[in-house]
Amino acid sequence: MRETKTLKEKLQLFLVVMMPILITQLGLYAMNFFDTTMSGQAGAEDLAGVAIGSSLWVPVFTGLSGVLLALTPMIAQNIGAGNKEEVPYTVVQGLYLSIAVSIVIIIGGGLVLEPILNLMSLEAEVHRVAYYYLVALGFGVIPLFMYTVLRCFIDSLGQTRVTMFITLLSLPINVFFNYVLIFGAWGFPRLGGIGAGVASTITYWSILGITIYFIARVQPFSTYQIFKKVYKVSFAKWKELLILGLPIGFTIFFETSIFAAVTLLMSEFNTATIAAHQAAINFASFLYMIPLSFAFTLTIAVGYEVGAKRFDDAKQYSKMGIWMALGMGVIAGLIIYVMRGPVSGLYTNDPNVARLIQQFLIYSIFFQLSDALATPIQGVLRGHKDVNIPFVMALVSFWLIGLPTGYILANYTEFGPFGYWIGLITGLAVCAAALLWRLYTVEKRAKVQLER
Known part of the structure; x- marks a missing residue:
């Protein structure tokens, strides 16, 4: 990042930074998209x-x-404030924490995976594929x-x-191993959907x-000499990371885990409905990367400007990014509406499943x-290191409003499985409105600080 003077310069820099992120996220x-579509075939x-x-894996x-992700605003603000010597230490402590988190996930997953799947009324083969797909993914958690x-x-x-x-x-690596392991090509064993989990793990190690x-080896990263010095584990630094990071993580978790909760609740429906629901979620999540x-x-951008005490510049980035994201959201909605037929064909050859996928895609x-x-506003608030109130907003919106609304509509009206989707929409809309209010409050507070 660098300081910009005009709105045009900000737009150019924003796009230079954002477009690679978009391609990276997509x-x-x-990888998850290919896992699902290729397994569907x-x-x-x-x-x-x-x-x-x-x-079950994506929310975790x-x-x-x-x-x-707390590292992003922390490092951005350090760089914006000129404290570059703090960066290597922060990154290494983040690596230590990531390994600790990975170990907790692996142990926890081993304890709860089977009981969770047993709660779902799954056919035996569906249960087997889901279980061993996640076991295979477990070997890729650390990298x-x-x-x-x-x-x-x-x-x-x-x-x-x-x-x-x-x-x-890394993408060609993932597609190659998906193909040979799912379908048993070129002498590899035919593992079906389980092969997608093995392919993902191989890809994660390759990426690392x-x-x-x-x-x-490459500039400018090598100048920070991240791996040159072995630092001791600092629980004080972990605490700093967790104080900022846990609310971010829980905010994201509450939004994504509600989809997993809906999947658990929808297990009462037949395999075709479950498959269609998950295929539609998979494609919608692909567009969510925007x-x-x-x-x-x-x-x-906001973290960099806030670190340099340029609050007006941070607000300009905020407005620009949110309006651009809204425009892209409208375009994404149009893409779904027009392409829902061909999209369903990517996931299945079954006409009944394809019809259900198209219906879910409309929602x-x-x-x-x-x-x-909602999502860009969350990014702005993280740049301000404002994470606790958005966490509470996500909890209330998704779990106290969205999920109960969906359950009532799915079980006590004629909406059936689509009722859960209406509940999800309700939770997302409430969260978006609440975050908009929070953004107004935070930026107003920043303006007051600037005037002092």
Whole structure:
């Protein structure tokens, strides 16, 4: 990042930083997208199993990686304030924390995975695929979270093109191993949906190796000498990271886990409905990478300006990013409406499942509009290190308003499974409105500080 004087300069710099982030996010989610679509071609049971496994994994990954995202505003503000000597120490402590978090996930997953799947009324084959898909993913948890930390460091320097390049390098690896392991090509065992989990783990280790090489050997990252000194574990630094990161992580977790909760509740429906629900969620989540990319960029830009005490510049980035994200949300909604037929064909050859996917996709249009407002605002607030109130807002919106509304509509009206989607839409809309109010409050407070 660098200081900008005019709105035109800000727009140019914002796009330079944001476009690689967008490509990176689409690339990272493309791995999950390919897991689901390619498994769907192997059969409805494989699609349902991978989709359910993914729905349980994504909230855990996004929530806990959200804790590590605290590194982005911390490093961005350090750089903006000229405290570059603090950066290597912060990154290394983040790596230590990521390993600790990974170990907790692996142990916790081993204890609760089977009981959670047993709560769902799944067919035996769907249960088997979901279980072993997640077991396979477990071997990739450590490299995935370590990569998240290193990516925060790279992005905080505004070098988002590097993470884009690394992600694009890893995609062919993921697609190749998905193909040979799901379908048993070229002498590899035919693992079906479970092969998608193995392919993802191989990809995560590859991403970590490539990223370490870039940070150790390529400018400007090598000047920070991240791996030169072995620091002792600092629980004080972990505490600082967790104080900022836990509310971020829980905010993301409450938003993403509600989809997993809906999947659990929808297990009372048949396999076709579960598969269609998860396929539609998968595609809607793919488009969700657009507002999420705006949020990451806004955290970097706003964090940099706040660190330099340029609150007016931070507000300009905020307005610009939110309006652009809203425009992209409208475009995403139109894409879903027009392309819902071809999209359903990516996931299944079953006409009944395809019809249900198209119906769910109509509801997902409203997800895009709410996310286009709420998600960028969350990015702005993280740039201000304002994370506690948004956490409470997410909890209330999704779990106390959205999920109960969906349950009532699904079980006591004729909406059936679509009632849960209406509940999700309601929760997202309430959260968006609450976050808009919070943004107004935070920026007003920043203005008062500037005038003192």
